[in-house]
Amino acid sequence: MTTEASGTSPLNHPEPAARTLRYSAFTHDPAGGNPAGVVLDASRLDEAAMLALAAEVGYSETAFVTGADEQARRFRVRYFSPLAEVAFCGHATVALAVALAERLGPGEIVLDTPAGEIPVATRVDDEGAVLATLTSVPTRSRPASDTELDATLAALGWSRGDLDPELPPHVAFGGNDHLVLAAASRTRLAKLDYDFEGLAEVMRRYGWTTVHLVWRESPELFHARDPFPVGGVVEDPATGAAAAAFGGYLRAVGLVTSPARISVRQGEDMGRPGDLLIDVDPHGTRTRVTGGAVPIAEAGGPRRS
Template structure:
């Protein structure tokens, strides 16, 4: 019998929703000790979600956590982190968890409240870099947008909270909703620029209510329905550009354009990592065909 790791070893969770029809699905392998990089990549490709997380060395603290898309390893993934914490809490209960990730230590808090289980992670320290004019031009081409579609108050940038995300803020809900893109052209651009994660496109309904779309062509996926790392990057961007005065909480709606509505809460402290919170729900294992 073949005892090598397979997709059947994977738990499936949707992060940033309490409804299995919403949120961002992630695979979770809690017993990845001894798996090679190739095996992890193969399992992630078999699962087919935007990311699958792999836990090694421990089950509560001092554990290591790695993330693989169906194409490659990803430095950090927020929704798969939330999914992993949910999987661990199902057995071990709420409390504090910590993971060593490729970008550094990530601390997590699992709280059981009257409204349900809430999972929060604190990102590594965020920063913002300039987005070159050429990169911006190419992003606008891929997304079929024009410079006039950008919000004057929010300059395009590269925002980091574990991954570098190109980040654009649009001027209106109409422009935000009508944005379309060619996944193949987006992937070509992202690979050329070595952007391992998503392109963030945001629109502020109010100062504290944001709508976000995350371009992420990988496998059968073109747009991510909930992006914890992107939410942390947006929070860091708003703090670093002084668009908000911390401490400040914002809420993000995401995923409606791909039929998986999601809600993320982002707490922006005066310094340090950005805290991203949400719920998670376990998804059924896939049916085994005969």
């Protein structure tokens, strides 16, 4: 893969190399959704520099384009939280895809990520907003063990009675592993006051990126929250990677029996509402996740605890 170095490239002109753009994903309002950093030319940055820049930005994730073939619309990408690199990040992917579409025009792009190849389709809707639809790597989902569940509930301050018995706890994968727990009520989901270090230790032990807490309002609408202490933030406002994994979960537990579009509402309890759309085919292995993104004029959003 080549890296564009010419000043005529739309990816580095008029923006200087390593400039951090700020977008909020899964929203059309900069005050909503999930903020992400986007660096369109990180070809000269090493891992330590990318981690330091992500920590400085302070968002849950920053996406770094480390190589680009603009003619083929193919880009090599790495993702960093304030504390560590992650293999895949959905909201930063959407933010990056929108930033690329604004500069190169809408259409298909391909991202080469540590988790694998991620195709992304970008388009402009009837209101002029850019939307991005990513296709996840193959998903998988398995029941959580009693040991995993008990340790997580203890850190959350939840009990088994707080869970929806119709939606079993699972560890789901869509580029990263996420523990999926379904709350029995919207009230339980809204009251999130957990042991930050305790949950981080549990998540590091089992290799989870977030704990994906959901409440089912209807078969087509779920509300979600994603504690992300291993990334250095209390909560992720809109989590595309978890949404991709959740699509695989819905398929695995038999809640999707025909092709379906599911809405996930996230961030309301943080004051940053966002909307994620997931398309799930019961006969497929991947999840399609759709959302918009808009530039943020200045730094803001979730910071490290």
